[in-house]
Amino acid sequence: MTTDAKQKAGESAAEHSGAGVPVPNRTLPLLRTEKLMLNMGPQHPSTHGVLKIILDLEGERVIKATPVLGFLHRGVEKLAEDGTYHQFIPHTDRLDYVCAMYNNFAYVRAVEKLLDMKVPDRAEYLRTIVAEVQRIIGHLFWLGSQALDIGAMTVFFYTFREREVLLDFFDDLCGARLTTSWYRIGGVENDISPKLIGDLRKFLENFNEKLDEYNALLETNRIWLARTKNIAVISAEDAINFGLSGPTLRGSGVDYDLRKYEPYGAYDKVQWDVPVGKNGDTYDRYWIRILEMKESAKIVKQCLDQLPAGPYMVEDPRVTLPPKDKVFTNLEHMIRQFKLFTEGFRTPPGEIYCGTEAHKGELGFYIVSDGSGKPYRLKIRAPSFIHMGAFDYMARGYMIADIVTIFGTYDIVMGECDR
Amino acid sequence: MTLHPTAEKIQGKFPEAFVSSKEWRGDLAVTVKKAAIVPVCRYLHDDPEMDFDYIIHVSSVDYPEDEARFEVVYEFYSLRRRQRIRIKARVTEEDCAIDSVTGIWKGADFMEREVFDMMGVRFNHHPDLRRILMPDEYDEGYPLRKDFPLAGKGWRDTFEFITEGSRKKAT
Numbered sequence: 001m002t003t004d005a006k007q008k009a010g011e012s013a014a015e016h017s018g019a020g021v022p023v024p025n026r027t028l029p030l031l032r033t034e035k036l037m038l039n040m041g042p043q044h045p046s047t048h049g050v051l052k053i054i055l056d057l058e059g060e061r062v063i064k065a066t067p068v069l070g071f072l073h074r075g076v077e078k079l080a081e082d083g084t085y086h087q088f089i090p091h092t093d094r095l096d097y098v099c100a101m102y103n104n105f106a107y108v109r110a111v112e113k114l115l116d117m118k119v120p121d122r123a124e125y126l127r128t129i130v131a132e133v134q135r136i137i138g139h140l141f142w143l144g145s146q147a148l149d150i151g152a153m154t155v156f157f158y159t160f161r162e163r164e165v166l167l168d169f170f171d172d173l174c175g176a177r178l179t180t181s182w183y184r185i186g187g188v189e190n191d192i193s194p195k196l197i198g199d200l201r202k203f204l205e206n207f208n209e210k211l212d213e214y215n216a217l218l219e220t221n222r223i224w225l226a227r228t229k230n231i232a233v234i235s236a237e238d239a240i241n242f243g244l245s246g247p248t249l250r251g252s253g254v255d256y257d258l259r260k261y262e263p264y265g266a267y268d269k270v271q272w273d274v275p276v277g278k279n280g281d282t283y284d285r286y287w288i289r290i291l292e293m294k295e296s297a298k299i300v301k302q303c304l305d306q307l308p309a310g311p312y313m314v315e316d317p318r319v320t321l322p323p324k325d326k327v328f329t330n331l332e333h334m335i336r337q338f339k340l341f342t343e344g345f346r347t348p349p350g351e352i353y354c355g356t357e358a359h360k361g362e363l364g365f366y367i368v369s370d371g372s373g374k375p376y377r378l379k380i381r382a383p384s385f386i387h388m389g390a391f392d393y394m395a396r397g398y399m400i401a402d403i404v405t406i407f408g409t410y411d412i413v414m415g416e417c418d419r
Numbered sequence: 420m421t422l423h424p425t426a427e428k429i430q431g432k433f434p435e436a437f438v439s440s441k442e443w444r445g446d447l448a449v450t451v452k453k454a455a456i457v458p459v460c461r462y463l464h465d466d467p468e469m470d471f472d473y474i475i476h477v478s479s480v481d482y483p484e485d486e487a488r489f490e491v492v493y494e495f496y497s498l499r500r501r502q503r504i505r506i507k508a509r510v511t512e513e514d515c516a517i518d519s520v521t522g523i524w525k526g527a528d529f530m531e532r533e534v535f536d537m538m539g540v541r542f543n544h545h546p547d548l549r550r551i552l553m554p555d556e557y558d559e560g561y562p563l564r565k566d567f568p569l570a571g572k573g574w575r576d577t578f579e580f581i582t583e584g585s586r587k588k589a590t
Binding site: 114 | 526
């Protein structure tokens with residue numbers, strides 16, 4: 001055990017003693033002293049999918065944790081090379097299947113950067129609104145499952161109550177709850193109806209009270225505090241060095257949020273703050289996500305107030321599908337529709353990287369184009385995968401039970417991790 | 420064409436290793452020789468003028484027609500200066516290896532393992548260079564290479580749980 005890990009173990013033990021859990025007396029003669037190897041997963045309910053961890057244990061302390069990934073590898077990057085740019089949008093839904101909208105957003109932004117395309121104002125606002133609703137859904141899902149993993153089952157039912165309302169909103173918006181494919185290259189699929197705007201406003205009216213309800217269950221809950229305070233601590237320096245992003249990085253006190261740093265959508269037209277933590281522990285990351293939900297609600301409210309009129313899709317013959325009624329009556333439009341679906345559109349040769357702040361962290365797409373209608377190479381920078389790289393470092397010195405907390409604190413989704 | 424100031428500094432510091440630089444759609448990409456990848460990255464990370472402390476991704480692209488077939492792509496970000504940079508290095512198929520940058524960014528560990536798994540580029544001095552997404556015993560090659568067929572090379576057909584109907588026709 002390294003000194004670093006020992007120190008962590010010491011802190012963790014001190015915290016457990018503070019919560020009334022006795023610390024084992026190390027001076028007693030031990031009956032068996034050999035190290036134990038434990039296979040955790042891939043069929044473990046708290047691994048959020050199919051993740052396997054090989055744990056080297058000394059008693060109940062973790063001395064090494066080796067993640068084994070790839071159980072959900074579907075070769076999405078290879079598939080991307082075989083389809084047109086439009087055809088890849090539904091694949092992005094299945095990356096982080098909890099938050100499909102944000103994946104769509106990150107991908108279409110990258111393609112728009114490649115095409116150097118400007119999206120109409122109304123589309124930017126609609127995108128921002130839906131992306132932030134998706135962020136709230138993602139964080140609600142995270143809060144429910146993290147609490148469930150730690151043993152507070154009630155929170156799950158509360159957060160899923162609100163999540164359901166928002167998923168119904170998606171259902172009304174685009175006809176799907178999870179695999180939405182609503183974003184289009186150059187805009188969005190359809191406009192938002194006044195009824196949906198009313199629904200959303202009604203939901204946001206008392207959303208903060210709902211958040212208080214969850215917090216009443218957790219904020220001063222002794223078990224929750226003991227299981228999250230000083231668990232999986234990572235310093236700002238290490239978090240940056242590992243390339244962590246999103247709430248996992250901001251929990252360590254690094255003010256890095258692409259929505260502020262490189263504003264896109266309508267984020268620079270509304271007032272909001274980036275919540276930043278201090279201690280870099282699981283509790284801070286929990287608290288940041290709670291605050292982020294409040295900020296998201298603020299963003300959505302302002303965007304709804306400012307929502308400009310106008311088209312929701314760019315008028316660019318390269319990417320825009322012709323209106324359906326014209327396709328049936330006009331030969332040129334029918335040819336355009338046919339060509340867009342069979343060949344796709346051509347992109348200028350070159351390469352771009354475009355990062356987007358999804359609710360887990362920086363979701364980036366690196367696209368190399370050779371000038372044809374298909375991406376030559378498409379690389380997905382998935383935050384879950386990169387967070388798993390820091391898993392061993394963050395898990396050393398803690399108890400087996402804390403491993404579950406660490407999966408949770410990354411908000412890991414294996415569809416995105418394994419791609 | 421004038422160089423981007425950052426590219427100019429890299430060229431000034433490593434005149435022999437600098438190959439080219441390109442700015443497109445606001446992204447700065449600098450190509451260097453593969454032998455100098457670690458010194459260049461160390462300079463980008465440590466020098467206060469550069470300060471690229473955040474690693475975004477390590478990736479690779481396959482150009483089968485080119486003499487140096489593989490391109491390893493690194494993307495870094497400076498949190499303080501809010502600037503991105505892409506560093507690229509070419510690797511030949513015969514000597515398919517490049518030095519690892521895990522000593523500079525710990526996060527490069529998994530990213531480099533993924534490049535090795537998908538493209539077969541080896542990383543010298545990597546602490547644990549194994550396959551990461553494909554199974555350990557997988558030996559059909561590297562899936563993201565351009566000469567690897569989309570449908571795979573037949574390993575999947577040997578799985579017992581795949582029904583007869585979904586099996587690929589014998590070729």
